[in-house]
Amino acid sequence: MQPPVEPFKIKVVEPVKIPSEERRREAIREAGFNTFLLLSEDVFIDLLTDSGTAAMSDNQWAGMMIGDEAYAGSKNFYNLEKAVQDVLGYKHLVPTHQGRGAEHLMFQHLVKDGQIVPRNMYFTTSKLHVEIPGGKMVDSIIDEAHDPENLHPFKGNMDFNKLQTYIDDYGLEKIAFVSVEMNVNMAGGQPVSMENLRKLREFCDDYKLKIIYDATRSSENAYFIREREKGYEDTPIIEILREMMSYSHGSVYSSKKDCLVNIGGFLATNDKEIYEATRNMVVVYEGLHTYGGMAGRDMEAVARGLREGAEYDYLKYRVNQVRYLGELLMKANVPIVKPTGGHAIFLNALKFLPHLTREQWPAQTLAGAIYEDSAVRSMERGAVSKGRDKETGENIFPPLELVRLTIPRRVYTNTHIEYTAKSIVNLYEKRDNIPGLEMVYEPKYLRFFQARFEQIK
Ligand SMILES: *Cc1c(COP(=O)(O)O)cnc(C)c1O
Numbered sequence: 356m357q358p359p360v361e362p363f364k365i366k367v368v369e370p371v372k373i374p375s376e377e378r379r380r381e382a383i384r385e386a387g388f389n390t391f392l393l394l395s396e397d398v399f400i401d402l403l404t405d406s407g408t409a410a411m412s413d414n415q416w417a418g419m420m421i422g423d424e425a426y427a428g429s430k431n432f433y434n435l436e437k438a439v440q441d442v443l444g445y446k447h448l449v450p451t452h453q454g455r456g457a458e459h460l461m462f463q464h465l466v467k468d469g470q471i472v473p474r475n476m477y478f479t480t481s482k483l484h485v486e487i488p489g490g491k492m493v494d495s496i497i498d499e500a501h502d503p504e505n506l507h508p509f510k511g512n513m514d515f516n517k518l519q520t521y522i523d524d525y526g527l528e529k530i531a532f533v534s535v536e537m538n539v540n541m542a543g544g545q546p547v548s549m550e551n552l553r554k555l556r557e558f559c560d561d562y563k564l565k566i567i568y569d570a571t572r573s574s575e576n577a578y579f580i581r582e583r584e585k586g587y588e589d590t591p592i593i594e595i596l597r598e599m600m601s602y603s604h605g606s607v608y609s610s611k612k613d614c615l616v617n618i619g620g621f622l623a624t625n626d627k628e629i630y631e632a633t634r635n636m637v638v639v640y641e642g643l644h645t646y647g648g649m650a651g652r653d654m655e656a657v658a659r660g661l662r663e664g665a666e667y668d669y670l671k672y673r674v675n676q677v678r679y680l681g682e683l684l685m686k687a688n689v690p691i692v693k694p695t696g697g698h699a700i701f702l703n704a705l706k707f708l709p710h711l712t713r714e715q716w717p718a719q720t721l722a723g724a725i726y727e728d729s730a731v732r733s734m735e736r737g738a739v740s741k742g743r744d745k746e747t748g749e750n751i752f753p754p755l756e757l758v759r760l761t762i763p764r765r766v767y768t769n770t771h772i773e774y775t776a777k778s779i780v781n782l783y784e785k786r787d788n789i790p791g792l793e794m795v796y797e798p799k800y801l802r803f804f805q806a807r808f809e810q811i812k
Contacts (some may be wrong), residue, residue: 356682358769360674362668366413373399380727387486387807388723390732399730400771402416403762406619407453408763412663415615415656422652431654432645435621438658442665443570444597445606445623447630451641452648454571454609458483458484459621459640461567461607466490466531472519474502474534474569475513476541477803479740479801481534481569481607486745490531493521500542501754503692503703508583509693510545511554511576522562529747532565537599538572538579539541542676544696544759546579549587549598556602560708565626570606573599574613574698578670592665597706605629612698613766615660619649633682664764673697676772677762683776689783692757699761704737707786713738715791719808721758724789729778734759739794740803 373383374397386392390403401408411419423429436448451457458481464660466472468489475496482492495517499507513535522530535555539545559566577595581587587595593662601607607622610616624630641648649657663669674697681695690706703720711717718737725733737756744751761776796807 356675356679358679358772359672361765361768362672363412363765371399374667376588379730383727384796387796388719389803389806390722390726390734390809392806392807393726393732397730398726398732399565400767400775401698402760402775403734405761405763406609407611407616408766409611409615409660409765410765411469411615411617411656411660412765414663415647415659418659419652420656422650424651424653426646427643428645429651429654431651433659435654435658435661437709438512438624438661439621442530442593442596442598442661443573443606443623444626445600447623447627448623449630449633449644450647450649450654451620451622451637453611453618453620454607454640455480455484455568455620455621456611457607458569458649459487460636461491461605461622461629463488463502464632464636465565466630470529470531471521471525471529472534473518475511475536475547477596478536478537478540479803481536483801485531488763490747490763492534495521496539496542500539500545503543503690503701503757505538505704506694508546509548509551509579510542511536511547512551515554515558517792518558520687527562527564530562530564532567532604534567534569535558535603536569536571537576538697540572540698541740542696542755543692543701544572544575544698545641545694546576546583546697547800548584549580549595551582552602565604566602568600568603568606569608570600570603570623571609571612572697573606573608574665574670574673577665578667581667582674592600592667592670609658612764613661613664614657615664616653616656616799619657621647621657628768673764674771679769680760680762680776682772682773684779687776687780687783689779699759699760701736701755701757702733704756704758707758707783708789709789711791713756714750716794716808717791717812718756718758720789720792723792723808724782725758725779728782729775731760731775734761735803738807742802 610619792808
């Protein structure tokens, strides 16, 4: 494919440089082979995450200048509320400092000790915020999602048989609510179809179960619905988004992804009870209900970014830039999760480094090797991220052991994408010589952020 043409031009630049081979070797060892512990200065192309790394538009920067920093009733809150109503169709908004703030409020309100939360697939902070009030998150994604080669167009879909089994096994009163993540991050940025959302609502209505979305990547999900689902070929993205949200009782949302900003989050709902409870809790944990941990200027940037991030031309470029990287890698037979998702390319570390055992952390190893080779920073998404079983304390080895190359929004040019692809293809050709890792430090919570490793001799 041709590289996608950017629907913008560049007004400000930030210089980056490639550190020497010697410095890269030293830096990854200083970081304990954990790319989260690398210094940003040592990184040339930073594909660690798409979270809070977007380039804002001139329109958003202009919005920052009209930040109304009143403690209460900032006009930017009302602009954000209006944007959420227009783009997502929810009436009520509770702002939070970022996505996990919204998860904290929503899940503390909805989850009781001993309950479970079925969700297409877990996400790290979401899982933890279900566990803190004593709940457990259980996966109910279709089986196709666990197969990196399967070309199903909506690998994020919920499996209703799995959901039924949880209800039968645990009993209805043990289900706190049903959660659906849009463009499922841990499955490779794979979308959920409108049909699946519509049917899920019917299914849950029969049991009077509430549905809460993790709508963080809903705009990119909406793009895939338009691209792949019959009947939506010409539907405006905002109409798709509003229909998606109409099948839920509320959403938690990290603005740091599809809203094209560097910080922020919120929860949104049409459910009066959820709204009242979380609006009350927000003053305890985040800030007053008209700022929730964000500055006025940040809320303005989110409001404008939510609208910009739902523009068709932008989304088309965005999704195709990710696809472009995927195609360059596939052309050289590098094993990646297919089809390519919305925000990242996921390398299949089990196939990239078949000489390593699961206990040698293949994805962690690969992320370190990519950095050392090319100063491109990626992230492990496999057993280190998954953590240990809460009851047995054993490591969980999920079927997918991946390295995520996450593309920040509007930040890197197609030449940067080509550099990245070329380096990974080179590394793939000398992959047999890459030694595995041993974990030498393991923190208790979200260990992937701070764990340290050493190379096995
Ligand atoms: C990033 C993310 C979160 C957490 O949001 P933060 O803004 O990082 O706190 C929750 N769910 C999903 C799917 C995410 O990608």
